[in-house]
Amino acid sequence: MMLDNKTAVITGAGSGMGRATARLFAERGARVAVVDLDDDAAIETVSNIEDTVSENTAVAITADVSDPADVESFIEQTIEEFGSIDILHNNAGIPQESTPIEDVTEQTWDRIQDVNLKSAFLGAKYAVPHMREQGEGVILNTASTAGIRPRTGLSAYAASKGGMITLTKQLAHELAEDGIRVNAICPVATDTDMLPEFAGNNLSVDSMAKTIPLGRLAKPEDTASAAAFLASDEASMVTGTVLEVDGGRDI
Template identity: 50%
Template sequence: MKLKGKTAIVTGAASGFGAGIARKFAADGARVMVVDLNEPDANNIADEIGGIAYRCDVSSGNQVSDMIESALTEMGHIDILVNNAGITHLPTPLEEVSEEDFDRVFAVNCKSVYLTARAIVPHFKHRGSGAILNIASTAGVSPRPRLNWYNASKGWVITATRTLAVELAPEGIRVNALNPVAGETPLLKSFMGEDTPETRAKFLSTIPLGRFSQPEDLGNAAAFLCSDEASMITGVCMEVDGGRCI
């Protein structure tokens, strides 16, 4: 129960890594706002864990501001923000990725981090505490070909995490990131281009521990970094990748 009494917002929490994080936070005692564009699945996760479901497009400044205000109304205060919502473009030569896909990837993966920080940091500063966790990717550390702009967006998240950590540390606010390798989530097929036994075997051959990241793996790491047990840890971008980046 390392998060007992804590309140948390987890974006992209209706499935995949976000759902794993939301479940672990709730199991460890936190009250969780499950945020996603997929409202039915967000409701299912919220019902399962005794949390609050909220529909939000995290690339919209107005919707993000409304989300933070709703969380404060429902929970009284916010201790933890997890920026997990993310998308990718399909494996494609970099010059063939459409401008529309590029804009969408950077709006969801990068702009959302700016928007949520802009909305929540004043609250954290007022309280003199808070934890932000950004879900980046091994793609931002060890890029794969044909995922160029996704790789770049996750590299941006890693740099943003470190600069937020430096600026906000004097205010008692910690900012960290997790770098998962591709996992058993709805995005797996998009990363691989196609989900076949052959493509899975090829992908797994690059991971020394020989398996994909699971939502539970991310939940366990996230719960630690957002808990008081990690009170001396900020600016860390921790791989949860089975050795992929070695």
């Protein structure tokens, strides 16, 4: 299988794209640390993997990805549990309700940057030393089509995802000599529980769907499949790439 004998940490894996990715990684042979702020959601993902894939393949870890101590802890817990960290998937993120820039509060701005962007910096900061010691590793960052082709009213969110794209390219360049590949995935509007939270006076789920040339919202499994490829040795020559899983939205 594509991910045999690999250990992956996936943040925001208690639901949506993160849960779909955790399950697919396990199906393809990986050991998975399921990280989420919601302890019950993380445990549910692990239970799902154990019921449908294999026991002793996944572990649930509760953490706030914007907290340096929590991030350092879940990296160390993963290594203690599975002996290595081969893949770090910085997937956790929060939405922004469509809001005119003058109505965006500093608290909203800061929280979105902390969860959506600072978290990836922290994940790399604490995972890279272990990957360097191993001589290889993969970092995946979930960005968004909003970081390439913004939508109305999503200033804080688009900024965080644009930053994620640039951070991905910077890290890919910086870490290439260490055998560490870094890539980003840019999903289009995806059919998850989070999606309606983006809606506002100027933005609706229906209007988002209508801008996608392939004619449908993405599914969590679409992003999971892209992540599984980028994490595998089949993508051994791929780094610094921003893979648009967008149904043509960014054309």
